Amino acid sequence: MKRRILALVCAVVLTFGLRGLALAAHDDNDMSAKRENMEQKIDKELNLSAEQREQLKSFRADQQTVRQDIKKQLAEKRLAMKDELAKPESDKSIIDQLSADIKQLAGQGIDLHTAAMLKMKEVLTQEQFKKFLEIMEKRAKDMPHSKKDQ
Numbered sequence: 001m002k003r004r005i006l007a008l009v010c011a012v013v014l015t016f017g018l019r020g021l022a023l024a025a026h027d028d029n030d031m032s033a034k035r036e037n038m039e040q041k042i043d044k045e046l047n048l049s050a051e052q053r054e055q056l057k058s059f060r061a062d063q064q065t066v067r068q069d070i071k072k073q074l075a076e077k078r079l080a081m082k083d084e085l086a087k088p089e090s091d092k093s094i095i096d097q098l099s100a101d102i103k104q105l106a107g108q109g110i111d112l113h114t115a116a117m118l119k120m121k122e123v124l125t126q127e128q129f130k131k132f133l134e135i136m137e138k139r140a141k142d143m144p145h146s147k148k149d150q
Contacts, residue, residue: 042135046128055123074105
């Protein structure tokens with residue numbers, strides 16, 4: 001009986017896991033188009049020169065590759081953590097290592113964000129950077145999950 005339940009649970013987890021991967025691939029394509037559209041809109045609002053636009057486009061492309069890699073690794077580590085915690089006999093050393101890996105990847109994400117802000121500050125004029133920060137703050141407030149306006 002326990003084997004049947006375990007097999008059923010594994011089948012359900014596998015089914016939803018594969019469905020999630022398919023949806024994630026679709027979401028990545030959709031998000032990529034939305035991100036590009038948003039970047040163009042911001043570039044226009046900031047009245048960027050052709051040189052500024054090219055510098056930021058190149059930087060964003062490089063950073064996007066790294067960001068996607070970090071996001072993928074984080075998802076894998078979180079899934080591994082979830083799987084390890086779901087086991088009847090979890091291995092604390094594995095959990096500790098996964099936790100350390102997740103923290104390191106999250107730190108890399110913060111470093112990436114900081115590098116992006118510094119690059120924006122380097123490429124934009126002071127007025128453009130100030131306007132950029134205002135745009136980002138407004139976007140953060142408009143997001144449904146934002147707690148900044150509460």
